[in-house]
Amino acid sequence: MKRIIHFLLIIFLSTGGFVAQAQYQSLPDSTSDNVLLENQWSLGAMLHTNGWGLKFRKGHNVAALRQFMWEVEFSTYKSSKEVRTINPYFSDSRSYFYGKLNYVWFFRGGVGQQHILNRKPYWGGIQLSWLYYGGFSLAVTKPIYLYIIHFNSGFTDYEVKEEKYDPEVHFIDNIYGRGSFLAGITNLGLHPGIYVKSGLDFEFGVKNRQISSLEIGGIFDYSPIPVPIMAYNPKQSFFLTLYVSVMFGKRYNK
16 A cells, blocks of 8 residues: 555656646746846836836846946926916816926936846746946926916906916916917927936846836936026926836847
8 A cells, every 4th residue: 555655656746747847848938947138128117206207228238147228218307396276266277387487307318237136036036136327317398388367457358368487477366277288399498417326126027038127216317507497496406306117128139
């Protein structure tokens, strides 16, 4: 009886090992595959403390645990002092941000490195990397346009005109609402500068050839030409944001 049990146990273990090996061979790009793929690219979406953004990265390995990368990034930016306002005397008025002078967007392009702090174990898990980037930053501003009320002979006789916001002559009582987004698009302001970024990347993808990761970190922008955002507030040259982003991409060899 014992010999039969031992024989069945040997057959079970042998069959299980064969099935496990077959499964491993059927998934050549799983996390248990330790083949080092030299190149990679990824796309990502980002939320940060002052807006949202999109980014693209591409690079290659320079060592087993170190990657050289370049990136391009677009990011919106809004002041923490923005307050949405509406004219209560007109039922069809449009909301706007009182005191906001400009829309602000950042375009970034730079290079950096990612250092793998720990690789995934063969059964999967999370790969942790430390990253840092730096490069050129361009803040682009577009002036805010509002619909302004111009009274003629009385409060019932008026006309509404779209004008560039001027805090010296436009107030809550004569602002009808926000203007067209495209108004003033030919009057963009350019504020070149630099940026640095650092963060941690948590890669949770289940396949070695596919990138799926969560990234958290901080970005610091500096522009020697100060950026006007809110009326009655100093222009800004320094911008610090904290962000979280998700990245999806691919690893490959040439």
